[in-house]
Amino acid sequence: MYRILQRSILSICAVVVLFSMGLILYIIYQGLPSLGLDLLGNQWNPRQELFGLLYMLWGSVFVSSIAIAIAAPLGIGTAIAVNTVVPLRVGHMILSIIDIIAGIPSVIFGFIGLVVLVPWAQRILYLSSGESFIVASIVLAAMVLPYIVSQSAASIATYQQRYTLVAENLGISPWYTMIHLVLPSAMSSIGVGILLALSRALGETMAVMMVIGNAPIMPTFTGKGETIPALIALEMGSVEYGSPHYHSLYGGAILLIVLTMIINGIAWWRGGHHD
Amino acid sequence: MKQFTKRAILAACMGAAMLVAVGCGSTKEAPTQLTYNGSSTLAPVISKLATDFTEKNKSWNHVDSSLPDKDITIYVSSGGSGTGIKAVIDGSADFGLVARSVKDSEKSKIKDYNEIKVGIDALTIAVNPENPLFGIKDNLTKDEIIKIFSGEYKTWNQVDPSLPNEAIVVVTRDLGGGAHEVFQDKIMGKTEVTKDAIQAPSMGALVAKIKDNKYAIGYASYGMLRQNAGQIVAFKVDGVAPTDETIIDGSYMIQRPLLIVGHGNMNGMASAFTKYLQSEDGRKTIHNMGFVPVN
Numbered sequence: 229m230y231r232i233l234q235r236s237i238l239s240i241c242a243v244v245v246l247f248s249m250g251l252i253l254y255i256i257y258q259g260l261p262s263l264g265l266d267l268l269g270n271q272w273n274p275r276q277e278l279f280g281l282l283y284m285l286w287g288s289v290f291v292s293s294i295a296i297a298i299a300a301p302l303g304i305g306t307a308i309a310v311n312t313v314v315p316l317r318v319g320h321m322i323l324s325i326i327d328i329i330a331g332i333p334s335v336i337f338g339f340i341g342l343v344v345l346v347p348w349a350q351r352i353l354y355l356s357s358g359e360s361f362i363v364a365s366i367v368l369a370a371m372v373l374p375y376i377v378s379q380s381a382a383s384i385a386t387y388q389q390r391y392t393l394v395a396e397n398l399g400i401s402p403w404y405t406m407i408h409l410v411l412p413s414a415m416s417s418i419g420v421g422i423l424l425a426l427s428r429a430l431g432e433t434m435a436v437m438m439v440i441g442n443a444p445i446m447p448t449f450t451g452k453g454e455t456i457p458a459l460i461a462l463e464m465g466s467v468e469y470g471s472p473h474y475h476s477l478y479g480g481a482i483l484l485i486v487l488t489m490i491i492n493g494i495a496w497w498r499g500g501h502h503d
Numbered sequence: 504m505k506q507f508t509k510r511a512i513l514a515a516c517m518g519a520a521m522l523v524a525v526g527c528g529s530t531k532e533a534p535t536q537l538t539y540n541g542s543s544t545l546a547p548v549i550s551k552l553a554t555d556f557t558e559k560n561k562s563w564n565h566v567d568s569s570l571p572d573k574d575i576t577i578y579v580s581s582g583g584s585g586t587g588i589k590a591v592i593d594g595s596a597d598f599g600l601v602a603r604s605v606k607d608s609e610k611s612k613i614k615d616y617n618e619i620k621v622g623i624d625a626l627t628i629a630v631n632p633e634n635p636l637f638g639i640k641d642n643l644t645k646d647e648i649i650k651i652f653s654g655e656y657k658t659w660n661q662v663d664p665s666l667p668n669e670a671i672v673v674v675t676r677d678l679g680g681g682a683h684e685v686f687q688d689k690i691m692g693k694t695e696v697t698k699d700a701i702q703a704p705s706m707g708a709l710v711a712k713i714k715d716n717k718y719a720i721g722y723a724s725y726g727m728l729r730q731n732a733g734q735i736v737a738f739k740v741d742g743v744a745p746t747d748e749t750i751i752d753g754s755y756m757i758q759r760p761l762l763i764v765g766h767g768n769m770n771g772m773a774s775a776f777t778k779y780l781q782s783e784d785g786r787k788t789i790h791n792m793g794f795v796p797v798n
Contacts, residue, residue: 273695274679275687342708347715356670357716359701442677442702452701462704465543466680468585473679 252485259478267479272444274463279476281456283444285483288455290447291361291436292429295368300422302369303376307418311384312406323381330374338438341367346439353450359441360450367435372425379421383414416498423495427488433457456480535563536576537773541587541600544624544681545761546579548792549600549780553577555788556779566775577776584681588613591764597773598765602681605764615767621780622794625758626686627737627745629723631713634736635659635666642739645756648690651720654697659718673700674712674721682706685759686722690740710735722757725750726793750795761794 262279269280306326310319345366346358353362387410395405433455441452442462460477467474539549557577563570580596587599592612602624610616628648630637636659643651650656652673659666675696676682687696703709703721710727713719713735725745728737737745740756749755769777779785786796 275695342711350716356718357672357701357712437704438708442704443699445698452699454702462677462702463679466583466677468583 255478255481255485259475259480259482262472262475262479263482267476267483270446272459274467274473277472279472279479281459281476281480281483283446284454284456284459284480285487287361287440287447287453288430288457288484289487291364291368291440291453291455292426294361294365294449295372295429296422296426298365298369299373299376299425303373303421303425304380304418306377307380307384308406308411310381311388312402323378326374326377329370334371334432334435335438337367337371338435341435341439349450355450357441357452359439359452361440361447361453362449364436364440364453367439368429368432371432371435372429375425375428376418376421379424380414380418383417383421384410387413420495420499423491423498427491427495430484430488430491431457433461437461456484535571535573535772536578537598537776538578538580538596539587539598539600539763540580540582540590540596542584542602542681542761543581544602545600545621545763546581548622548761548789548794549763550579551792552780552785552788553579553776555784556776563772563775566779567771570771570775588764591766598763601762601764603684603759605762613764613766616764617767617769618762618764619777619780620760620762620797622761622789622796623750623758624685624761624794625725625745625750625755626682626722627725627728627757628720628740629710629713629728629735629737630720631715631717632733632736633717634720635669635717636662637736637738639663639665642742645690645741648740649692649694652691652696652700653694654699669718672712672716672719673697674703674709674719675700676706676709676722677702677704681759682722682724686757689757724793725795729793747795751797 266279268282268285269278270282271278271280272284306322310322314322341363345363348358349355349360349363350358353360388406390413391405391409392402395402395409436455437458440454440458442454442458443452444454444459445452447453460480463473464477467477539546539553557575560566560575562572562574564572566575579600581600582590584599584601584603587596587601588605588609589599590596591599592609601618605616605618628643640663647662651662651671652675654673656662656671658668658670660668662671673696675686678696683696701712703712706724706727709721710723710731713721713723714731723731723735723737728735728745739745743749743755745755745757750758763777763780765773780789789796
């Protein structure tokens with residue numbers, strides 16, 4: 229009886245592994261003809277057969293990094309607050325509200341960004357058009373916030389349970405315990421949450437595509453730009469099958485996968501060493 | 504345990520057998536269905552017309568008594584104009600939907616080449632009604648359009664000294680897509696559009712940008728211009744305003760044909776559906792969906 233169960237579980241696992249490997253191999257196979265130094269050039273113009281992804285790659289990293297720089301302090305701060313100053317029941321409520329954000333489709337974020345933040349940036353920052361990295365980063369920050377908050381809050385709660393009773397009995401103040409014991413212990417797990425949020429941000433397509441302007445130029449805070457997922461979504465529909473343009477879009481996907489793998493690798497390594 | 508495996512294999516075999524059987528069946532019954540594949544601009548129109556046609560008539564003999572007493576089945580799939588032509592050449596679809604002129608090299612590959620023009624799609628040079636340039640003139644020459652879209656003019660006062668010193672915000676569709684190809688062919692020629700242009704992911708997003716920003720300029724489709732009458736306005740191009748008449752007689756230049764291409768003589772069903780496309784109802788649907796119907 230258990231042998232059947234064991235085998236079924238094994239075959240499910242095999243299917244999942246084969247499927248993921250197949251997917252990655254397919255992308256590599258499709259992108260292979262485009263791989264080379266040309267792919268890292270700074271000119272993207274399919275009409276002139278120029279397929280340089282440098283600005284889009286940089287754009288992806290840039291927008292995700294600013295988003296994390298905004299979301300991380302907010303997320304960790306919220307996580308500390310719900311475990312300390314906020315009453316327990318309110319804390320649970322706050323956490324579940326933030327979790328709901330994770331379930332909102334990204335097109336909704338993009339749309340809110342487009343009708344609220346883009347005109348706002350246009351007015352406040354005196355831009356000729358509000359589509360910019362700063363707007364895209366704010367939208368992305370809101371989207372990845374739940375990942376950081378839930379991971380941090382859970383980890384902080386765990387270490388608080390471990391230390392609070394002892395610390396209180398020794399007469400150590402709760403904030404001293406938080407800053408010198410709980411946070412340092414929870415830091416590696418919080419870091420993993422941040423890295424996962426970063427992978428999520430790198431892959432986000434729709435919301436970013438709607439507010440970033442999709443111009444293949446050098447990224448600046450208030451300027452327009454393009455990310456690799458946005459480029460693929462925008463151009464894959466009309467590309468000629470099997471053309472250098474087609475292979476280059478898959479080439480972009482390979483770059484993105486490599487980048488995400490590196491980040492996940494770091495997260496795995498950090499997580500493994502400390503917990 | 505053994506029995507479990509045997510049953511699983513049996514079930515898998517039966518499933519495969521059923522798939523094969525279904526596969527065989529559909530090829531034998533091919534004569535009572537029509538398949539269309541191609542342009543993502545034209546496919547939704549043909550799809551809508553096919554739905555209306557099917558709902559109205561239900562079976563082929565209801566359209567024409569000489570046709571078989573079988574349910575009407577019309578498949579429409581969208582994969583781009585190039586895919587449409589390829590589908591006709593390799594026989595995977597009866598007809599290709601093409602939103603551009605068909606090249607001679609492509610025509611030569613299709614036996615007894617036959618094309619039906621069902622409509623025209625046009626692009627308009629559109630701005631917000633409060634756009635300062637639109638306040639002083641309603642016509643742009645091809646040369647002015649090239650200078651605006653290529654980024655040679657960066658601010659509105661470079662177009663005309665009386666205008667404010669505000670940056671021109673150029674909005675386009677994705678530069679590899681069909682709409683841009685028309686604009687590039689008919690207006691820009693060899694000149695490239697500025698790298699700073701916003702590439703809108705859809706015509707709707709392009710129009711939204713123009714509604715939202717009075718310093719923006721972009722090529723909205725003729726259908727979008729009509730749907731948003733009053734909220735966006737279009738310049739004349741070389742003195743010709745985009746209207747049904749100027750688009751049909753060809754004097755308005757930024758346009759492309761919407762074609763159905765296939766082999767030689769159509770069978771009874773195909774010609775019955777084509778007749779519907781060209782009927783009063785069909786033409787009305789084409790017009791409602793933002794295109795200009797032709798005979």
